Amino acid sequence: MIAGVPLTHPAAAALRPWLDDGNLRLADLRFDPDPACIALWDFVLSEERRLRAVRAAGGFIVGAMKDLGTVPVLVRAIPGAVAFYPDGAWWLPCLQRHAGGQLAAADRLGIGEVFCPVRALLGCYALDSDFPKPDLDICAVGATCDDFSAVAQRLAGLGRDILWWELPAFREADPDEETVALPDGEHAPLALVRAVERELARLRDAIGRAAGTVITDAMLLQSVAEAEGVRAQVRGIRRLVLGAPAAPLPAVELLLVEILALHFCSDLPRCREILAAIEAVVRARVAADVGVLPPDAVRVLWMNPVADLRVLQWLEELGGRLGGTDFMTAQAMAPIPLDLPPLAALARTALCDHMLGGDRRRAVLAVAEAGAVAGAVVARIPGASHGCAEGPALVQAIAAAGARWPVAGIEVPTLADSDAGQIRGRLEALLETAQARRTVPS
């Protein structure tokens, strides 16, 4: 078994500068010691440096908010342009152990702890920290997270000129309505798909104007193909990791891999190199039947991301492993159809976002079945609305659907240290219950 190592281990030496840079939480985490995994961490942590280099070189930077996986494909069609998610700032309070002051700055702007920790992005804008201010801010609203809308509106109130676009609520087609198959197997009314396409066309034109260029279909087709290349790599790694008898990659590293499908950390070629290296490691470990966790680890379906990354490692310390994931970014892993006009293809994948509606329960049950899970965790984020607030409802819906495994709801704050006892207790109880259900009744 390949054991995770702390930051003090020589294998993780390349990450130590990031601790000095203020990412204090790294000292509390364990890392897969393979150089490919260390490079993955380094790539994710170096996003600010990359963005500032783009700014210094006069490149065009777009801050995409809330759509999770669509706008960066439009932006990348323009040579030299990059997109990133200011939303990603929601992990900064955890990584920096609140030392960065982003949440305190958001507090001062009236966006307090009743809101999702994504409010940290407001602090970043206010403090001019953690990322360069984008040349263009784009925010999806509509059937997206409503407290995120409040955060973005506050940002607009500070003078940021935000380009808003609408992601409409998913709905079932009326009986006489024409439908379109989505990449995740759902069917959406054609009118809904067309509405999203029109919004994407409006975005394409606006982004082009702001960048001083025209985005053609040919440019978009190439960008879509490259994005789909990343998604295919992520899907492949995920399938291998979740399906392997012995977990070949730790949970946090898998989370980082899945996140790369959203925006490629603004460097798609390097992203693909990183993913290729990870895939090679995973394949080698699967072939050798070597894992990073004991082979009898309880397979768990994990729903929603965690504000504190340590919690995923607690699952592993307590005898669990990921057998399925739904980090609310599944739409960024849906295959983008390459045989359609690019905006039609992107509209279809955008509508795979379960935050817009759709049958998330069915989707997670399918993931659970594929992963042969023995239990599930629905993680909640304090203050988060919409999808994450569906936590208790999702737990009940899954149970009511006849899941034959226990489901535990846990609430994970940005720093879970003071809640370690109760969170670990719940995870332990889940694993204990799952294990007991594998044995004869007591």
Place this chain on the structure above:
Amino acid sequence: MITAGIDGGSRAVKAVLWDAATQRVLARAVRDSMPDAAAVATACLAEACATAGVARTDVVRLAATGYARAVIPGADRRITEITCHARGVARLMPAARAVVEVGGQDSKVIRLEPGGRVVDFAMNDRCAAGTGRFLEVIAERLGCGLAGYGALAAASADPAAISSMCVVFAESEIVGLMAQGRRREDLAAGILTAVAARVAALAGRELLGPIACTGGVALIPGFAAALSAVLGTAVEVPEAPQFTGALGAAILAA
């Protein structure tokens, strides 16, 4: 064979001595939780041994549960409260299909299969609402203490509607209602109903009965009835409900 179960809870440490051969409880002991949970657990076990008239060395195996389970010395097994409460209830109420356990720091709903195996469980959020600590604070404010809470609530003819379940705001609300002349009895009854509703909401969907109500809060007269009214199902309080977790641990230690 004598086994012991120790439940290191947030408000109290409980110990049960169990005779596996005769399948009966030999002794119980309870002490207030203190910062040194290991010392309290040791003292609690010693007290149970003294009550039963056995030596500590006669205890063949020990299982620890509760928040402090990791620090309880000498434990052969450390098991979560979910498993232990389920096992304890399966012993005391074999027909039970659910457990509602309200302890000092958290509340839980555990669904059981016929036979007592855990199907699923739910626990309260990171907040004191719907826990024993919440009732303790309110009891102090009402001046009745937990021991007198049930009697006070039982004397109500018109339970007050309580809108806040945050322990801080509820305390303020009660001060305000008392200033408006609301009777302490009505406030106590209103809070009891609100806590029962909060705990019942954890279940989310219908709970099959019979339901066992355990934990320290089950000792408050009227709580099980309030829970029963909210759930629309009969709720029973098993023998020594505060010790259910420790009992389950003792049985599982064998």
